[in-house]
Amino acid sequence: MNQEYKFSFPVEGGNFDDTGKISIEIKRLLKGLGIAGDVLRRTAIAIYESEVNIISYAWRGNISIRVTDDSILINIQDSGPGITDIEKAMQQGYSTADDRIREMGFGAGMGLFNIKNCSDSFEILSETSKGTLLKISINR
Amino acid sequence: MCGGDKLDREVSGGYVGDLLSDVMANSREGDVWITCQSHQNIVAVSVLKEHAGIILVLGKEPDKDTVEKASREGIPLLVTKLSGFEITGRIYDLINA
Numbered sequence: 001m002n003q004e005y006k007f008s009f010p011v012e013g014g015n016f017d018d019t020g021k022i023s024i025e026i027k028r029l030l031k032g033l034g035i036a037g038d039v040l041r042r043t044a045i046a047i048y049e050s051e052v053n054i055i056s057y058a059w060r061g062n063i064s065i066r067v068t069d070d071s072i073l074i075n076i077q078d079s080g081p082g083i084t085d086i087e088k089a090m091q092q093g094y095s096t097a098d099d100r101i102r103e104m105g106f107g108a109g110m111g112l113f114n115i116k117n118c119s120d121s122f123e124i125l126s127e128t129s130k131g132t133l134l135k136i137s138i139n140r
Numbered sequence: 141m142c143g144g145d146k147l148d149r150e151v152s153g154g155y156v157g158d159l160l161s162d163v164m165a166n167s168r169e170g171d172v173w174i175t176c177q178s179h180q181n182i183v184a185v186s187v188l189k190e191h192a193g194i195i196l197v198l199g200k201e202p203d204k205d206t207v208e209k210a211s212r213e214g215i216p217l218l219v220t221k222l223s224g225f226e227i228t229g230r231i232y233d234l235i236n237a
Contacts, residue, residue, distance in 0.1 A: 017205075020184020027188060044188050045164050052160070105177045110161035117165070 005033055008064035011054040013080065016104065019055055022063060023048040033067055035140065042118035043072050043138050049111040050076040050134060056101050057081065058131065069140070071120070076134040083126040090116065090124075141207050143193065143216030151192040151235065156228050160185055167191065172231065174224055180205040186215045193217065197224045 007029060009022045027044045035043070047063060054061035058080030066073040083089045090112050097107025116122045119136040126132040152170035157163045158177050167173060169190040175182065178200045186194050193216035196202055202210075202217060210217040220227050 016181065018184070018209075019181045020188060024184055024187050041169075048164055048184075048188055049161065104179055104181060105158050105160045105175075106181075108159040108161050110159070110165065114161055114165045 002069050005067040006065065008062060011051055011061045011063060011078075013054055013058040013060050013078070015055060016101075019052055019106075020048055021051075023051050026063070026065060030065075030067070030072070035067070035072070039072070039138060039140050043074070046074060046115045046118045046136060046138065049115045050074070052106055053111050054078050054080075056097060056106055061131075071140055072138045074134075074136050074138070076136075077131065078133075079131040082128040082130055082132055083124075084128055086124055086126060141202055141217040141219060142211035143214060146193070146214050146216050149192045149216070151231075153235065154228065154231055156224055164189065174228055174231075176200055176224065178202040178206060180209050182206065183209040183213055183215055183217075186210075187213050191215065195220055195227060197222060197227060 011022055026047050030040060030043060050063060058078035061078030064075045088094050092113040093109040095107045095109035101107040120139045121137045123135040151172045153168060154174060155163060155167035155171045156174045158175050163173060163185055167189050171191050172193050172195060173186055173191050174195045176197050178196050180203055182194060183206060196219045199219060199221040
């Protein structure tokens with residue numbers, strides 16, 4: 001019988017006190033479901049970058065995960081300014097991050113690029129002044 | 141600084157970097173991470189990547205929150221007076237001796 005697991009975590013925008021907290025929690029849950037190796041490694045990178053993106057750029061967001069027998073489906077949805085030029089945002093090294101974000105070693109323009117690199121499918125929808133929806137999947 | 145009880149972990153390699161996305165993408169499990177970033181957000185990167193530990197260079201004192209977090213997560217946090225170049229060279233020699 002097919003078994004499915006779902007969980008969802010809210011992420012607060014602008015709070016740099018503990019970036020990666022949600023990702024650590026999700027990674028532990030996935031490990032508990034028996035996900036390991038390269039699949040776990042790629043999922044952790046994609047979720048971490050998504051969490052950092054919400055914190056860096058959005059007002060608030062949500063990371064939801066669905067684990068099926070074949071894949072890990074991740075939806076990252078945020079309320080925020082949105083991405084004006086998605087093509088540019090996908091380019092490695094392009095970033096709109098301010099100095100405060102860059103000083104901490106974030107905002108290198110690698111986030112979306114890393115997420116895409118770790119995903120088997122990748123879809124991004126964004127509306128200016130509303131927010132962004134990122135839908136990715138990773139095959140198990 | 142903390143995590144002394146975890147210092148028997150095997151170091152399989154190392155990674156040098158101050159851009160967190162770069163370290164997330166390219167470092168490996170068991171690496172020791174050499175960086176000049178000392179704020180608390182480095183700890184989550186090491187936890188997620190399952191690093192053997194973090195070494196801060198040029199005698200950089202970590203923030204109090206960084207030490208607390210690393211201690212809680214069991215990540216050894218070390219500080220060296222050496223530069224990133226020098227400490228990397230020494231560790232590289234040790235691993236490849």
